[in-house]
Amino acid sequence: MESSGPSVGDVVTVSAVRSTVGQKTLMAVSGILLVLFLVAHMIGNLKVFVGAGSFDHYAHWLRAIGAPLLPHSGYLWIQRAVLTAALVAHVWAAxxxxLRARAARPVGYAHRRPVQGSYAARTMRWGGVIILLFAIYHVLDLTTGHLNPVGDRAHPYGNVVADFAPERWYVTLFYTLAVLAVGFHLRHGLFSAVRTLGQRTAAGEQRARLVALLASVGLCAGYLSVPFAVMVGLVG
Amino acid sequence: MLFDVGAPIADRKAPGGPIETRWDRRRFEARLVNPANRRRLTVIVVGTGLAGASAAATLGEAGYRVRSYCYQDSPRRAHSIAAQGGINAAKNYRNDGDSVHRLFYDTVKGGDFRSRESNVHRLAQVSVEIIDQCVAQGVPFAREYGGLLDNRSFGGAQVSRTFYARGQTGQQLLLGAYQALERQVAAGTVTMHARHEMLDLIVVDGRARGIVVRDLVTGEVTTELADAVVLATGGYGNVFFLSTNAKGCNVTATWRAHRRGALFANPCFTQIHPTCIPQSGPHQSKLTLMSESLRNDGRVWVPLRAGDDRAPGDIPEAERDYYLERMYPAFGNLVPRDIASRAAKNVCDEGRGIGDGVYLDFADAIVRLGRAAVEERYGNLFEMYQRITGEDPYEVPMRIYPAVHYTMGGLWVDYDLQSTIRGLFVIGEANFSDHGANRLGASALMQGLADGYFVLPNTINDYLADGPFPTVDPTNAEVVDALASVTERIERLLALKGDRTVDSFHRELGRIMWDHCGMERTDDGLRKAIGEIRSLREEFWARVRVPGDGVSLNQALERAGRVADFFELAELMCVDALHRTESCGGHFRAESQTPDGEALRDDGHFSYVAAWEWTGDVPVLHREDLEFEYVTPSQRSYK
Amino acid sequence: MNLTLRIWRQNGPDAKGRLVAYRVTDVSPDMSFLEVLDMLNERLTMEGAEPVAFDHDCREGICGACGVVINGVAHGPEKATTTCQLHMRHFRDGDTIDVEPWRARAFPVVKDLVVDRGALDRVIEAGGYVSAPTGSAPDAHALPVPKADADAAFEAATCIGCGACVAACPNGSAMLFTAAKVTHLGRLPQGQPERQSRVLDMVAAHDDAGFGGCTNTGECTAVCPKGIPLETIGQLNRDYLQASRRPARSRS
Known part of the structure; x- marks a missing residue:
């Protein structure tokens, strides 16, 4: 009676993006793409522990992927285009x-609801906004270099070290809060994405929740290790 | 004189011949309606329980224009939803000797020989198709590991013919019928009018041609005209105020039809269920049934000594009276509903009850089977009991007491389910037809769906074949009169502005009925009750206070109208109970019992259906004699 | 027990509502929540005030008619319990209890605590059935159904349509209700022929009614009196995606 579940690729042909289920499918797929990027990005970040040469080499290598078929930075621009599209889709669907949810309850409850769902689930929207703001800052800081104290695009290692210098503790603090927001966002978001794409057993739900938790903790740990390493002088 | 006797009546629609062939013959002889003509015929169906929803859906599928009404906010909420146990069908899937004939036989016997053989046989025949129909609709009946349907034995039957869906069979069957109904709503054949209450029947030139309804949200009262009217409005157990019925269940639709000329049959036949949760105080608004299956392992007892107020655990074995096991050694705790109920009443009357209640003790079962096994069998029921009472039945014996559960009486109908008003059909619990003086467990769901899916959609054609009937002008005197009488009554209720609430009257009426027209009835008690009902009714019409207005949602006004009709019905129930000086089924007259205290039937004088005519003055009794060709009446014995 | 009830009073769909405080005394711990409202209404009637309108019928937790939000929680503090089955022993003497109607655009207030849940009927009408006209059925044993499927279908089918899921959902979504029916019929062989059109049409009707979208927060299942699990929504999503792969499966 059961046929095989839909694959992520099927979603592109969903004609019903206007339906609530279609919209959350869009969120799930775009969210998963963004998470895959986060994983790759984190692995790259960890090269900072190998040393300045390795880290800078990695950054340059990213621009050389696909050469000579692709022009310099070609792959990176493709990836940026995909990520931007995913981000736009994600934010649009959200x-x-x-807006639909707000319209669905024109009169709110006088008595505030006590907590039932998880903190992560209830903070998806504002958490998402924080993450978006951070992402913009982060690009201006470490991609374009505009907001970085050094801003040397040829030597990203130096930019990172300068960024998280102990006297710039507020940058580290903002970075930390943003990464924690990502963690919370993914703890519910990953589970929710899997559910949206058709996960429908109790055991599967437990697995999905566990994976979401581990992924969130892992990403948080990976991302936070860099600034704190800089701050305590482990990397410098 | 409390009543007059009129001419006898007879069912002229049931064909003769061998009983197995009668339904086929009737279906063949009944005239058909050309499919093209069906679109021009409008049928009103009032009520959306098992009978009403299944009838409306099936008539819609046939192509009639159907208008469906219910007082609830959705057709899915009709009280059929609360039926727990199951539905009988003569499938003989267990190869345990069941057959159509055996189900027919058991039902006639179970009804204590006060039902029609032809009707009951048809019910047994059709039962088989009901299960097929429901399964096709996706009703999730319980199944065995092989994927086939599970069956259980129910209510003391010796065969396993009861199909069930956990303890929620009524819910699942009703949702099946509701979904079929919604499918027709989508198809445009049925228009649904929820939160509408029928307040009168419109009879023009001797034919039922419409109803007067009140939109419960806007208060607007309108007339709805049609070619035929089907009442599927359930039973009248709420005349007792406390019953297992839903709070909204009422007699108004059938009672208004009765006042317009439909005979009311066997109103005193009410079923009292032995295993309900007792009242916890004067605030009690309804009673909750617990499945009868509890009696399979629970032992019923009370203290031996009256006024013994020790905790149950402190009463030693020797000072307990397991009265059912003592009085009925063969059946013990599994005696039929009426016997178990009356025995509980008697021990409570002796002052040995626990308040209004007796113990149903699982301590032995827990020792014998282990707690896990008891939990497996009754876990959900124990949980329900604990939720309501706050007591843990694993530790303290349950307390149970009988409560009004079902009414076998209802509007008189012939084999076609047509009342004495032409074009007025009555189906499900609202009619009187199939259960005689006592209904067997798991047979109510069977009858409701039999009537709605299979019987009515066949028999109504014969009547509608004469249609479409001449258009009724809304200014027609009968229509205007019906509308005016409804609005006048509403205005009168609102204008009284008295000093007692509707519920206070309803509670008092219920108490009178429970005390004198409940489990045991006596000549004296019934006469006293009639006097009390009359004076209480007068008081009601002088002192009731109905707040609010008639042009918006006014739940007190709805209840006031229903209680006003319950007063009139209550009196007829007492008259019926008084005139039937025999005991049979759910009707126990203290004057008619065997030396052992068992119900004593009087076939010589009472082998008939008592169909009552409304005259505005004393009711007139019309007898329909019952003939038994296939099942010989015998006296029940459970010793 | 003595309690203060702050009850939402609203004269009609377009009227402005507000919470009104009522003191109720001599409440027995054995009373159900609705019996307290009954008692209050008896008093209000005698005082010449309008009683509080609230929906209720079977009072045994199965019809789905009753339901109010009690201190911010649909059906009140007890798990898997309808308002009619909630007893006062779960409250403390002196408590102040807020009582509000289900709040959703798709459930306009009729009066006080009574709302119009007709939108749920329209979701069923869109496809929450098996097209099996009366008389067309094969023998019930013609098609065995694996017990696991039958049990899973039953679990989903126990939904009573009370609307608590909508009331509790931060998005005002009726996805748990919709998913329960999609899962019930989708798990049975009888439901297969219409499985794809059913899910597409029911979701479309759900969205048209003005319900919000699901974000898998699980507030719905926490208040569901029948404990319909959140997995049913996963099943609906899966069916929806499958049905969407090939377009134009909808009936409408």
Missing amino acids: TALA
Whole structure:
């Protein structure tokens, strides 16, 4: 009676993006793409522990992927395009669903609801906004270098070290909060994405929740290790 | 004189011949309606329980224009939803000797020989198709590991013919019928009018041609005209105020039809269920049934000594009276519903009850089977009991007491389910037809669906074949009169502005009925009750206070109208109970019992259906004699 | 027990509502929540005030008619319990209890605590059935159904349509209700022929009714009196995606 579940690729042909289920599918797929990027990005970040040469080499290598078939930085621009599209889709679907949710309850409850769902689940929307703001800052800081104290695009290692210098503790603090927000966002988001794509057993739900938790903790740990290593002088 | 006797009546629709062939013959002889004509015929169906929803859906599928009404906010909430146990069908899937004939036989006997053989046989025949229909709709009946349907034996039957869906069979069957109904709503053949209450029947030139309904949200009262009217409005157990019925269940639709000329049959036949949760105080608004299956392992007892107020655990074995096991050694705790109920009443009357209740003790079962096994069998029921009472039945014996559960009486109908008003059909619990003086467990769901899916959609054609009937002008005197009488009554209720609430009257009426027209009835008690009902009714019409207005949602006004009709019905129930000086089924007259205290039937004088005519003055009794060709009446014995 | 009830009073769909405080005394711990409202209404009637309108019928937790939000929780503090089955022993003497109607655009207030849940009927109407006209059925044993499927279908089918899931959902979504029916019929062989059109049409009707979208927060299942699990929504999503792969499966 059961046929095989839908694969992620099927979603592209969903004609019903206007439906609530279609919109959350869009969120799930775009969210998963963004998470895959986060994983790759984190692995790259960890090269900072190998040393300046390795880290800078990695950054340059990213621009050389696909050569000579692709022009310099070609792959990177493809990836940026995909990520931007995913981000736009993610934010668009989130906004559409949020507006819909607001319209669905014109009169709120006088008595505030006590907590039932998880903190992560209830903070998806504002958490998402924080993450978005951070992402913009982060690009201006470490990609374009505009907001970085050094801003030397040829030597990203130096940019990172300068960024998280102990006297710039507020940058580290903002970075930490943003990474924790990502963690919370993914703890519910990953589970939710899997559910949206058709996960439908109790055991599977437990697995999905566990994976979401481990992924969130792992990403948080990976991302936070860099600034704290810089701060305590482990990397410098 | 409390009543007059009129001419006898007879069912002229049931064909003769061998009983197995009668339904086929009737279906063949009944005229058909051309499919093209069906679109031009409108049928009103009031009520959306098992009978009403299944009838409306099936008539819609046939192509009639159906208008369906219910007082609830959705057709899915009709009280059929609360039936727990199961539905009988003569499938003989267990190869345990069941057959259509055996189900027919058991039902006639179970009804204590006060039902029609032809009707009951048809019910048994059709039962088989009901299960097929429900399974096709996706009703999730319990199944065995092989994937086939599970069956259980129910209510003391010796064969396993009861199909069930956990303890929620009524819910699942009703949702099946509701979904079929919604499918027709989508198809445009049925228009659904929820939160509408029928307040009168419109009879024009001797034919039922419509109803007067009140939109419960806006208060607007309108007339709805049609070619035929089907009442599927359930039973009248709420005349007792406390019953297992839903709070909204009422007699108004059938009672208004009765006042317009439909005969009311056997109103005193009410079923009292032995295993309900007792009242916890004067605030009690309804009673909750616990499945009868509890009696399979629980032992019923009370203290031996009256007024013994020790905790149950402190009463030693020797000072307990397991009265059912003592009085009925053969059946013990599994005696039929009416016997178990009356025995509980008697021990409570002796002052040995625990408040209003007796113990149902699982201590022995827990020792014998282990707690896990008891939990497996009854876990959900124990949980329900604990939720309501706050007591843990694994530790303290349950307390149970009988409560009104079902009414076998209802509007008189012929084999076609047509009342004495032409074009007025009555199905499900609202009619009187199939259960005689006592209904067997798991037979109510069977009858409701039999009537709605299979019987009515066949028999109504014969009537509608004469249609479409001449258009009724809304200014027609009968229509105007019906509308005016409804609005006048509403205005009168609102204008009284008295000093007692509707519920206070309803509670008092219920108490009178429970005391005198409940499990045991006596000549004296019934006469006293009639006097009390009359004076209480007068008081009601002088002192009731109905707040609010008639042009918006006004739940007190809804209840006031229903209670006003319950007063009139209550009196007829007492008259019926008074005139039937025999005991049979759910009707126990203290004057008619065997030396052992068992119900004593009087076939010589009472082998008939008592169909009552409303005259505005004293009711008139019309007898329909019952003939038994296939099942010989015998006296029940459970010793 | 003595309690203060702050009850939402609203005269009609377009009227402005507000919470009104009522003191109720001599409440027995054995009373159900609705019996307290009954008692209050008896008093209000005698005082010449309008009683509080609230929906209820079977009072045994199965019809789905009753339901109010009690201190911010649909059906009150007890798990898997409808308002009619909630007893006062779960409250403390002196408590102040807020009582509000289900709040959703798709459930307009009729009066006080009574809302119009007709939108749920329209979701069923869109496809929450098996097309099996009366008389067309094969023998019930013609098609065995694996017990696991039958049991899973039953679990989903126990939904009573009370609307608590909508009331509790931060998005005002009725996805748990919709998913329960999609899962019930989708797990049975009888439901297969219409499985794809059913899910597409029911979700479309759900969205048209003005319900919000699901974000898998699980507030719905926490208040569901029948404990319909959140997995049913996963099943609905899966069916929806499958049905969407090939377009134009919808009936409408």
